[in-house]
Every structure is written in C-alpha cells, then in structure tokens.
Amino acid sequence: MHEHPFLPLVAGLALAAVTTLATAHESHAPKTGTAAASLAPEQKAWGIAGKASAVKRTIDIAMADDMTFTPSVLEVREGDTIRLRLKNRGKDLHELVLGTTAVIEDHAAMMKKHPGMEHDEPWMAHVQPGKTGELIWTFNRAGDFDFACLVKDHYELGMAGRVRVRAAAAPAR
Incomplete structure (x- = not known):
C-alpha cells in the first residue's frame, strides 16, 4: 500500500471548511416570525432591543405581496418600548428590518450579493406567509428611522416605511 502524506492535511482542511460553513449558517439563521433575543443588547443609532415586560404599546403592521407595509409610517415617543406585531398577509416570505437609511441600504446591497x-x-x-411575528424595540433615540423588507427585490419595489421618534419632553426647571 502507498501512503499519501497529504491525506491527513486534506481531511483536516475539509473538516475545518465544513465546520466553518455550518457555524456561519447557524449564526445567520432566522428565528422565523420573531426577532432574536440577544444576550447583551447592543445600542444602535435607532434604539436597542426591548424587553416584553417593558412594552408600552403594540403596533400592528400588515405585510403584503403588493410590497407594502400598513401602516408605513409609525410615530413613537423617545424611550418607549414598542411591540411591532407583524402579520404577513401575502403568499411570499416578508421581513421587517429596522435601521438608519445607510444601514438599510448597506444591508440591502449585501443581500443582493448573498441572496x-x-x-x-x-x-x-422574518414572517412566513400567513403567519404573525413580532419585534420588540426600545426607541431610545429621537429622529427618523427606516424599516424595510430586504427579501429579494422587495425593498427596490418600495417595501419600506419610516419610524418617527419624537423627543421625550424635557424635564421642567
């Protein structure tokens, strides 16, 4: 029998590649219908992940195959934790992604490269056809922010909306 000195190296590299791909896929897998629960919430320009126990208000949003969100403009107060209850009324997968215009556009470009x-x-x-999902978010920064569906071509076809976060009233002096 002839030994192949590179066989263990090739096998090791193949195992490393498979492990890397499995781990990468797992870290990007959607929790369908519900936003992820992060161990340590990360502050973003448009707010931070909220806790269900802190929800002040629920806003129902319909997602449809005519590439619309209804309502498409949300008004909230700075500091409020909001439950966005998402109903996919269509036959296609839809999603709601919150962010700044730049974050939404960057993520949309990345999704085009890696559909x-x-x-x-x-x-x-992500919300499957006919299903309901939710996202709980604390809008602790005043300003105008965006939301969009970044499923293939949905954003480009106009499936987007706006969140207007009004500044909390300044304390009386």
Missing part, C-alpha cells in the same frame, strides 16, 4: 444569506438580529424579523 440566500439568512440573519438573526433583534432589529429584524
């Missing part, structure tokens, strides 16, 4: 990529962040929720 099969899935993700799981607390500011994103």
Whole structure:
C-alpha cells in the first residue's frame, strides 16, 4: 500500500471548511416570525432591543405581496418600548428590518450579493406567509428611522416605511 502524506492535511482542511460553513449558517439563521433575543443588547443609532415586560404599546403592521407595509409610517415617543406585531398577509416570505437609511441600504446591497444569506438580529424579523411575528424595540433615540423588507427585490419595489421618534419632553426647571 502507498501512503499519501497529504491525506491527513486534506481531511483536516475539509473538516475545518465544513465546520466553518455550518457555524456561519447557524449564526445567520432566522428565528422565523420573531426577532432574536440577544444576550447583551447592543445600542444602535435607532434604539436597542426591548424587553416584553417593558412594552408600552403594540403596533400592528400588515405585510403584503403588493410590497407594502400598513401602516408605513409609525410615530413613537423617545424611550418607549414598542411591540411591532407583524402579520404577513401575502403568499411570499416578508421581513421587517429596522435601521438608519445607510444601514438599510448597506444591508440591502449585501443581500443582493448573498441572496440566500439568512440573519438573526433583534432589529429584524422574518414572517412566513400567513403567519404573525413580532419585534420588540426600545426607541431610545429621537429622529427618523427606516424599516424595510430586504427579501429579494422587495425593498427596490418600495417595501419600506419610516419610524418617527419624537423627543421625550424635557424635564421642567
């Protein structure tokens, strides 16, 4: 029998590649219908993951195959924790991704390059056709922020909306 000195090296590299791919896929797999629960919430320009116990208000949002969110403009107060209850009324997968215009556009470009990529962040929720999902977010920064569906071509077809976060009233002096 002839030994192949590179066989263990090739086998090791193949195992490393498979492990890396499995781990990468797992870290981007969506928690369908519900935004991810992060161990340590990360502050974003548009807020931070909220806790269900802190929800002040629930806003129902319909997602449809005519590439619309209803309502498409949300008004909230700075500091409020909001439950966005998402109902997919269509036959296609839809998602809601919160962010700044730049973050939404950057993520949309990344999704165009990697259309099969899935993700799981607390500011994103995938909702299967006919299903309901939710996202709980604390809007602790005043300003105008965006939300969009970044499923293939949905954003480009206009499936987007706006969150207007009004500044909390300044304390009386």
